[in-house]
Amino acid sequence: MPTKPTGTISKDIQAYNKAQSDENRDICDLLSQEISNGLPEAENKIWHAHPVWFLDGNPVVGYSKLKNCIRLLFWSGQSFDEESLQKEGSFKAAEARYTAAEQINTKDLKRWLKKSREIQWDYKNIVKRKGVLERLK
Numbered sequence: 001m002p003t004k005p006t007g008t009i010s011k012d013i014q015a016y017n018k019a020q021s022d023e024n025r026d027i028c029d030l031l032s033q034e035i036s037n038g039l040p041e042a043e044n045k046i047w048h049a050h051p052v053w054f055l056d057g058n059p060v061v062g063y064s065k066l067k068n069c070i071r072l073l074f075w076s077g078q079s080f081d082e083e084s085l086q087k088e089g090s091f092k093a094a095e096a097r098y099t100a101a102e103q104i105n106t107k108d109l110k111r112w113l114k115k116s117r118e119i120q121w122d123y124k125n126i127v128k129r130k131g132v133l134e135r136l137k
Helices: 011-018 022-038 106-118
Strands: 043-047 050-055 058-065 070-074 094-098
Touching: 011 022, 011 043, 011 050, 022 043, 022 050, 022 058, 022 070, 022 106, 058 106, 070 106
Parallel strands: none
Antiparallel strands: 043 050, 050 058, 058 070, 070 094
8 A cells, every 4th residue: 555645644534534523523633634744754544444643554643433532542652651641451552532622732742743753662563473562662
């Protein structure tokens, strides 16, 4: 699959955002724009039915519609040492949840995106390693 040009948002992600309710669309549009600006080199696509950005094939950030919010997920977020990100799952992921675009602190988001480039666990090879994560950066 070809890598998207620098800083662009895939048509599939644009369609995902457009399919959301007005309030959730505002959140998704803001997140996708900030993520694409913060990680212009990242490939972005719909993965497991949700927008996800990848660096060298490794998922680093994405978001999804939950029952009553939009969840922003950083695959290596537990290693970011950020109070505003909550532990998610049994690996290294951390999340923030939003019910309105105004709740998104873009200054925090930019810092988290920078950390997502600098701090990465190897999710790309987790199946090959039988569920064992290794630190890439």
